[in-house]
Amino acid sequence: ESLKMNAAFFICTDYIGSKRLYWQNALQALRRTNPNLSRLSYDEMRNQLFNIKPQEAFRKIHEIITTMNLTLPEGTEMMTEEDLTNLHRKGFEIYSHTKSHPCLAALGKDEVIEEIEASMKVIERILGSKVTRILAYPFGREETLPPNIDETMQDLNFEAGLIVKPSFYDLRKDGRYHIPRLAVDRDDSISRFRMKKIIPLSLK
Template sequence: MPEEILSGFDKVVLGGLRPLASLLASSGKRARLSVLIYHRVLAAPDALLPGEPDAVQFRWQMELLARYFNPLPLSEAVRRLREETLPPRAVSVTFDDGYADNVEVALPILQQVKVPATFFIATGYLDGGWMWNDKVIETLRHMPNGDFDLTDMGLDIYPLVSTVDRLAAIEQILVRLKYLPSEEREEQVQALTQRCQKSLSHSLMMTSIQVRQLHQAGMEIGAHTHTHPILASLGRASAEQEMATSKARLEDLLGESVRLFAYPNGKPGKDYLQEHADIAQNLNFEAAVSTAWGVASAQSDIWQLPRFTPWDRTPSRFMLRLLWNYRSAGTPFAYSEAE
């Protein structure tokens, strides 16, 4: 890791973490697996996407993983979890949704530091699609300063002057729309985007070629449904179709079996139910991941593996968070903030 990235405090703390990391060196039956969630890696910081790392931040995060941990492809980590042969401080990196910057920005860094990753793709947005939440963000980004009146949509009046205003409006609108029935939500989002004169680009999400590029680079590809619905809001047949369609389209694209699945949004009991874990098993997925906070142990349900998002912005805090996370195995109802 370039020394100029580390503050004096970071250097002291990271030096002191070496013995702590050694204490967490359990392997085999007692080992635990930490699975990290990412969505995007930005080429440069974006004030309206404060939770997404940029390339500089992502690089030092991956360099820390390579130096202090044992990064494994998720499929290998799950297999070794079941066999009780995990190495100490095992970690797997995952990405959800299928953003193009995963290929353009994250992939070169992963290759350079030799950290494997698994990319869960919502197939309905490949080749020019947009997820509804991104449409909201980009609409609010490009609206002119002033009051944004959405009372005719059953929403509020949102002052848009500062970045703080826009962030607050985005958060409030996303919360209001998130759990609406999908058709109603899409109608609301369409009505919202029509108020913005700027058209959306066609390069936010991956192309089919980029999915193949990831696969050819040795990265794993997993399914993430077709249109990223809240599975718990669907009937069983519709939920199974969403999961199966994503799997089939990726298998057709890659020419091989897709073995891993990530639940959209991922909060157990709220975004997906036990029946969806059963569907994942019936569809011959070998494992599935949620957004329940924690680490996986040999006793974990491999169709509901916990994950968490490393929010911390300094190397020392990032390391402390990762090491602290190994202290307790995640439970299905310990929710994270990740989506």
């Protein structure tokens, strides 16, 4: 708002108003705060957790914490329903990032539909109106998407799906459901954020 920029917020509805971490953020936090967790151990754990459901991933992380006597820092508070309502009232767009941020490739089609549709229902309830059906896929990489994602998105009447890819958009190549987006990290400076807007191909 202070930069007078348009913006869209993609929301995982299970985390609204909570201090819960996504499992991958929890794993990163463990890595940062526990020096005895070797890089090899971190990579092994991430690979084991990647293709399972978030609830199961969290259960395994807590098993690791208990077994290795680690500590997990508390997460920062996610946006509340009131925050989302205020953003929407100011003209910012609110879209879906699924319900629980799973790797969609690890789910069956019915589970993928539930993740997407349940999040849409929560967002529309909070805002009190229909919202444009645009989805930013969790993780965002092509290999994290099921092979039938285009068909599923079309069946659900979604207008667009966004992947993480340092590239300019090509309608003929990318279609509606593989539109490139750039990851914006909490550690990005304003200058790096501006660079990402201007020259995405240099940031692979």
